[in-house]
Amino acid sequence: MSALRIVRDGEVKLSIPGPSADIKSDGTIWVSGMPILGIDDPKIKTKAASAVKEKRYNDIPADAWVRLGDNPNGVWAGWDAEWEKHPENAPPKEAEKEYGRGYCYNCDSYCYGDCGDFHATNIREI
Numbered sequence: 001m002s003a004l005r006i007v008r009d010g011e012v013k014l015s016i017p018g019p020s021a022d023i024k025s026d027g028t029i030w031v032s033g034m035p036i037l038g039i040d041d042p043k044i045k046t047k048a049a050s051a052v053k054e055k056r057y058n059d060i061p062a063d064a065w066v067r068l069g070d071n072p073n074g075v076w077a078g079w080d081a082e083w084e085k086h087p088e089n090a091p092p093k094e095a096e097k098e099y100g101r102g103y104c105y106n107c108d109s110y111c112y113g114d115c116g117d118f119h120a121t122n123i124r125e126i
């Protein structure tokens with residue numbers, strides 16, 4: 001089952017099972033009658049929370065709403081299929097290791113044969 005991912009800074013903050021996500025005609029995303037919002041500022045968060053509670057939706061700042069794709073508040077929202085392709089979802093690349101001459105792959109150090117089973121399969125001149 002496809003889920004809607006709510007992502008900030010490459011981290012999935014919320015996963016909403018497909019049938020629970022209600023995407024309104026204006027693009028805003030709601031779950032169980034509550035809008036998904038992206039707010040960093042705790043003061044605005046508090047104000048928005050009471051606005052939601054009292055259903056004063058016009059008092060929620062325009063840039064706090066979350067819609068599919070990139071949002072001005074830094075939140076990205078999308079279905080699994082899009083999230084899989086999202087650049088921020090790529091696993092962190094391991095820095096390519098540079099080994100110099102004498103590096104032994106047996107003991108994983110510059111042993112120059114001291115370990116007795118010297119494996120320098122990738123000797124490069126340095």
Ligand SMILES: [Zn+2]
Binds near residue numbers: 106107108112113115
């Ligand atoms: Zn060694």
